[in-house]
Amino acid sequence: MKEECGVFGIFNHPEASRLATLGLHALQHRGQEAAGIASWGSHGFCRRVGLGLVSSVFDRRKLSALSGHLAIGHVRYATAGRGGVRNAQPLVAQSFWGKMALAHNGNLTNSGELKRRLQRRGVRFTSSSDTEVILRALSLERGDLSGALRRVLAAVRGAYSLVVATPQALMAVRDPKGFRPLCLGSYGESYLVASETCAFDLIGAQYLRDVAPGEILRLDSGGLSSSYLEEAVRRSFCVFELVYFAKPSSRAGEASVYQVRRQMGRELAREAPVRADRVIPVPDSAVVHAEGFAEESGIPFAMALIRSHYVGRTFIEPRQSIRDFGAKLKYAVVREAVCARRVVLVDDSIVRGTTCRKLVRLIYDAGAREVHLRIGSPPITHPCFYGIDTPTQKELVASRLSVEEIRKFLGVESLAFLSVEGMLRATGKTPEDFCTACFTGQYREDGERIRSQLDASRSAKLCAS
Ligand code: SF4
Incomplete structure (x- = not known):
């Protein structure tokens, strides 16, 4: 499972693009393949984009070209x-x-159909991104920008948190189900929007509130105004933002990510207790789950797995004699913390199970007597179509194997997942307000189309086999 994207926008600040760069640094965990900023000011419009991390895309020269009081970034x-x-x-x-200019976090489920419709009207596309469908459709519109957004987005299905900017205004829009996060903040006389509040914290801006599902926020010289795409529909905030994607220091879905994650760990300890000597997190994403598990169970917490943050790609082919090479490059075990002990390894989720299997092996090799695995979310059985990059369904280990079969595959003493009910209870919110499709298969947007796609790929596999 890979993070999707992060968006940022700021209106009415003389250093808009510099603040946007800082905001993107804070959102870097949401995407590392490319970064970009567009800005408007008295010298006109400027856009700079590049491949790689924010720190490698924006140097002093690029930033000085991005002058102006309004900027959006991605x-x-x-x-x-x-x-x-x-x-x-x-x-x-x-x-x-x-x-x-437009920046998007999410995934449109009917972009192919919309693209073909626009192409029949003579519209040309310059990218293969689904986001361009919204941009091209908007560029055919006239009149009031909020009205134009309402007309264009009425035909769009799927997940989107958007920032759109013109020389006069910054717009922030969230799809009616609110799959992906989007927050509003203030900084002196300026307004900001960002995927997560960690972008505000870095700048020293104030979090005001979440952009509501289906809301169109307009920031211009007249201040802040709000309208809606359509009447309230069933909210579907991505629960996986709280399990894994969002930074623990952020607020997402009107909740503290840290508190929800810790509560998930506590729920897990109540649902699946175990006799052990140490609770060990898989860093970095499961540290808070493990903290909650340790608190609830009373078992001491130990940072016995150390993750290296300096591993890039390696082109050295591991031989059988140095198998687990990849896992060893990324993780080191503190032998003194696990040797001759019964350990509870806590991870946030299991996707393919291959990394987890290697980590279990490393811990046993370091002398652990027993390794019990506890997972801070339910088994992932379905792919996501709303902005998260997931493997195909057949690659998801929990879609093929039972919990007992996964336990054997991973080679652990015992294995337990947090239940869907426990996960939703941990949010402290109304359970019906969350998307849980990757755990339950209950797709709330374009569900019929998605289910028929999944059925088609399953029967294609059956025919091939
Ligand atoms: S399917 Fe899973 S990852 Fe995708 S939006 Fe729903 S909860 Fe989030």
């Missing part, structure tokens, strides 16, 4: 469309309102 992980600089956002088009 960090990208490609969930739709290929990688490459052509797909780096913000995407830009000429429009009725002047130069318009």
Whole structure:
């Protein structure tokens, strides 16, 4: 499971693009393939994008070109469309309102159909990103920008948190089900929007509130105004943001990520107790789950797995004699913390299970007597179509194997997952307000189309076998 994208926007600040760069640094965990900023000011419009991390894309020269009082930014992980600089956002088009730029976090489920419709009207596309469908459709519109967004987005299905900017205004929009997060903040006389509040914290801005599902926020010289895409529909905030994607220091889905994650660990300890000597997290994402598990169970917590943050790609082919090479490059075990002990290894989720299996082996090799595995979310059985990059269904270990079969595959003494009910209880919110499709298969947007796609790929596999 890979993070999707992060968006940022700021209106009415003389250092808008510099603050946008800082905001993107804070959102870097949401996408590392590309970064970009578009800005507007008295010198006109400027856009700079590039492949790689924010720190490698923006140097002093690029930043000084990005002058102005309004800026939007994006960090990208490609969930739709290929990688490459052509797909780096913000995407830009000429429009009725002047130069318009758009940055998107999410995934549209009917972008192919919308694209073909626009192509029949003679519209040309320059990227393979689903985001361009919204931009091109908007660029054909006239009149009030909020009304134009309402008309265009009425035909769009799927997940989107958008920032759209023209020379006069910054718009922030969230799809009616609110799959992906989007927050509003203030900084002196300026307003900001960002995927997560960690972007506000870095700058020293104030979090005001979440952009509501289906809300269109407009920030312009007249201040802040709000309208809605349609009447309230069933909210479907991505629960996986709270399990894994969002930073523990952020607020997401109107909740403290840290508190929800810790509560998930506590629920897990209540649901699946175990006799052990140490609770060990898989760093970095499961540290807070493990903290909650240790608190609830009374078993001492130990940072016995150390993750290296300096591993890039390696082109050295591991031989059988040095198997687990990849896992050893990334993780080291503190032998003194596990040797001759019964350990509870806590992870946030299991996708393919291959990394987890290697980690279990490393811990046994370091002398652990027993390894019990506890997972801070339910088994992932279905792929995501709303902005998270997941493997195909057949690659998800929990879609093929029972819990007992997974336990044997991983080689652990015992294995337990947090229940769906326990996960939702930990949020402290109304359970019906969350999307849980990757755990339950209950797709709330374009469900019929998605289920028929999954059925088709399953029967294609049956025919081939
Ligand atoms: S399917 Fe899973 S990852 Fe995708 S939006 Fe729903 S909860 Fe989030």
